[in-house]
Amino acid sequence: MSEHHTSVPALLTVVGLGPGDAALCTPQALAALEAAELLVGYTRYIGLIPDELRARKRVMSTGMRGEMQRCQHAIQAALEGTPTAVVSSGDAGVYGMAGLVLELLEEQGLLDRVPVEIVPGVPALAAAAALLGAPLMHDFAVISLSDLLTPWEVIERRLEHAAAGDFVIVLYNPRSTHRDWQLGRALERIAACTGPTRPAGLVRQAYRPDQAVMVSTLGEMPWEQADMLSIVVVGNSQTRIAGGRLLTPRGYMDKYRVGESSQRR
Amino acid sequence: MSEHHTSVPALLTVVGLGPGDAALCTPQALAALEAAELLVGYTRYIGLIPDELRARKRVMSTGMRGEMQRCQHAIQAALEGTPTAVVSSGDAGVYGMAGLVLELLEEQGLLDRVPVEIVPGVPALAAAAALLGAPLMHDFAVISLSDLLTPWEVIERRLEHAAAGDFVIVLYNPRSTHRDWQLGRALERIAACTGPTRPAGLVRQAYRPDQAVMVSTLGEMPWEQADMLSIVVVGNSQTRIAGGRLLTPRGYMDKYRVGESSQRR
Numbered sequence: 001m002s003e004h005h006t007s008v009p010a011l012l013t014v015v016g017l018g019p020g021d022a023a024l025c026t027p028q029a030l031a032a033l034e035a036a037e038l039l040v041g042y043t044r045y046i047g048l049i050p051d052e053l054r055a056r057k058r059v060m061s062t063g064m065r066g067e068m069q070r071c072q073h074a075i076q077a078a079l080e081g082t083p084t085a086v087v088s089s090g091d092a093g094v095y096g097m098a099g100l101v102l103e104l105l106e107e108q109g110l111l112d113r114v115p116v117e118i119v120p121g122v123p124a125l126a127a128a129a130a131l132l133g134a135p136l137m138h139d140f141a142v143i144s145l146s147d148l149l150t151p152w153e154v155i156e157r158r159l160e161h162a163a164a165g166d167f168v169i170v171l172y173n174p175r176s177t178h179r180d181w182q183l184g185r186a187l188e189r190i191a192a193c194t195g196p197t198r199p200a201g202l203v204r205q206a207y208r209p210d211q212a213v214m215v216s217t218l219g220e221m222p223w224e225q226a227d228m229l230s231i232v233v234v235g236n237s238q239t240r241i242a243g244g245r246l247l248t249p250r251g252y253m254d255k256y257r258v259g260e261s262s263q264r265r
Numbered sequence: 266m267s268e269h270h271t272s273v274p275a276l277l278t279v280v281g282l283g284p285g286d287a288a289l290c291t292p293q294a295l296a297a298l299e300a301a302e303l304l305v306g307y308t309r310y311i312g313l314i315p316d317e318l319r320a321r322k323r324v325m326s327t328g329m330r331g332e333m334q335r336c337q338h339a340i341q342a343a344l345e346g347t348p349t350a351v352v353s354s355g356d357a358g359v360y361g362m363a364g365l366v367l368e369l370l371e372e373q374g375l376l377d378r379v380p381v382e383i384v385p386g387v388p389a390l391a392a393a394a395a396l397l398g399a400p401l402m403h404d405f406a407v408i409s410l411s412d413l414l415t416p417w418e419v420i421e422r423r424l425e426h427a428a429a430g431d432f433v434i435v436l437y438n439p440r441s442t443h444r445d446w447q448l449g450r451a452l453e454r455i456a457a458c459t460g461p462t463r464p465a466g467l468v469r470q471a472y473r474p475d476q477a478v479m480v481s482t483l484g485e486m487p488w489e490q491a492d493m494l495s496i497v498v499v500g501n502s503q504t505r506i507a508g509g510r511l512l513t514p515r516g517y518m519d520k521y522r523v524g525e526s527s528q529r530r
Contacts (some may be wrong), residue, residue, distance in 0.1 A: 016391075017386075018291065018456050022292070023291060023292045023293035023296065024286075024291050024292075024293050024385065025290050025291070025292075026283065026288060026290065026291055026387060027287070027288045027289075027290075027292075028286070028289050029286035030479060031288065045419060090436030091387070091392055091394075092395070092400075093394040093395050093399055093400075093401050094391065094394070094400075094401050095401070095402060095403075095515070096523065098394075098398070098399035098402070098513060099399035099402035099513060099514060099515050100402075100506070100515065102398060102399050102507055102510060102512050103507075103512065103514055106507045106508065106512070111507060111508030112508060118391050118394075118395040118396075118398070118399070119395065120284075120289065120387050120391040120394070120395040121387060121391070122291060122356075122385050122386060122387055123388070123391055124386075126281075126359065126385040126386070126388055126391075127483075128354045128357075129356075129358040129363075129383075129385070130306075130357070130358050130363070130383040130384065130527075131383075131415060132382070132383040133363070133367060134297070134358055134363035134364035134367050135358075135361060135382070136358050136359050136360075137358075137361075137363070137364035137365075138360075138409075138415070139406070139409060139420075139423050139428070140407050141404070141405070141406045141407075141410045141430075141432060142401075142405050142406075142407070143403060143404045144403075144404060149514060149515055150403070154286070155404075156432070157428045157431075157433070158404050158432060160430075161426040161427070161429055161430030161432075162406070162426070162430065164426055165406075165422060165423045165426030165427065165430075166419070166422075166423070166424075166425075167406060167423060176389045193393070215266055230393070241371075242367055242368075242371045242376060242434075243367070243377060245367060247364060247367050247368065247371070248360030248364060249364060249368055250360070250364050250365065250414055251414030
């Protein structure tokens with residue numbers, strides 16, 4: 001990279017592209033990509049950017065686990081005056097790159113020098129919920145099963161609290177080639193509290209060509225079909241299956257039935 | 266409403282408009298509004314729809330607590346053959362109208378007759394997180410403090426489990442004119458577990474003209490400024506304030522420092 005130590009730092013944006021379909025990428029995210037000269041991201045996410053736009057930009061992409069290298073590259077470019085966008089799928093603020101960018105800037109004493117803007121997107125949890133029905137009408141807990149960066153004991157403790165608190169539970173990163181036992185263990189932990197008949201949903205590749213949406217129960221879902229691009233949703237004690245969809249009632253029906261009849265009196 | 270009992274039911278969409286700024290409304294949401302002839306929603310949310318589009322549609326809007334009436338009107342219209350969109354701000358699937366629409370259809374035995382599509386949007390939690398920095402880089406619990414439809418004991422139990430599980434905590438509906446003590450009680454419950462120095466954020470009217478973004482601690486935040494259009498975020502044990510933003514580290518820095526040096530050996 002060239003050396004422009006005296007140049008004015010340029011804007012660094014961290015952009016959530018949404019679940020994958022361009023129709024779910026916001027105008028603000030597209031505008032942030034347009035305003036950038038350099039786009040930085042995991043190869044698969046760079047592929048979500050419209051070809052025509054990407055063709056007009058410089059691109060720096062790497063494979064999985066290249067997060068530090070990519071974010072550092074983006075920071076250096078912005079510092080040297082190149083408007084730069086770091087892209088995530090879903091929302092950049094939910095297990096995305098927003099945090100690592102801020103951490104690296106902080107470590108290097110650059111938080112005041114490099115202007116950063118985080119552009120929110122449609123997170124994977126919202127995409128999965130829409131396809132499953134209406135599971136997130138009540139309080140929910142979001143837990144990543146990736147123990148690459150988090151001790152498994154911490155994850156397990158959170159699963160137990162989420163189940164004991166009767167939260168709807170959303171699981172990110174349920175399984176990958178190298179992490180094949182975590183989902184089974186997590187579901188056991190949850191089922192120990194909820195029993196095996198609790199309604200659950202599994203969404204693979206939401207709003208992408210190979211999308212799959214499954215609604216079943218903890219005990220009967222074909223969990224072996226979960227992969228790294230899946231979201232798992234486990235209902236709370238009120239969640240039911242209605243017309244093949246997951247439905248967690250909010251309480252309107254009971255509440256306003258009563259309200260209506262009182263008003264009539 | 267006219268009677269067309271023999272007509273073919275039309276598509277009923279439940280659409281999340283995002284936090285408010287049109288730049289954060291997805292093309293798919295706009296397309297769903299375009300495809301509808303009738304737009305149904307809370308008056309304030311109908312106001313988020315671009316004037317030009319709204320002017321070409323029939324609109325049915327009511328004030329707060331008219332949810333049942335609005336959704337029933339939308340169902341009836343779709344049943345009689347009018348393509349109809351029920352609009353929510355944020356994401357229709359997070360404490361939105363998706364659930365009530367499905368509940369009403371189920372109750373009336375119409376789940377198989379009226380085709381329903383839920384269009385996800387940028388939820389308020391993602392909008393608030395982006396403005397606060399990067400608080401949701403790790404597992405989080407989302408809890409509504411509205412006890413209109415949920416007993417307060419259930420809410421309090423969830424707050425305690427969320428704090429004990431070291432989740433980042435996102436609070437929806439923290440306060441309204443008629444619900445003035447719940448936020449204080451909730452924060453006391455959380456602080457009993459975390460202490461008063463836990464970093465926290467308060468976002469009012471995210472991406473709307475009167476937006477306010479505050480980062481402080483549980484003990485020092487001016488909580489009296491929270492209102493019905495606010496989102497509260499309370500960090501986990503790792504969350505810190507960096508350059509005035511909330512930052513919950515994911516663990517990359519520690520992990521890959523180690524990883525890098527091992528690879529060099």
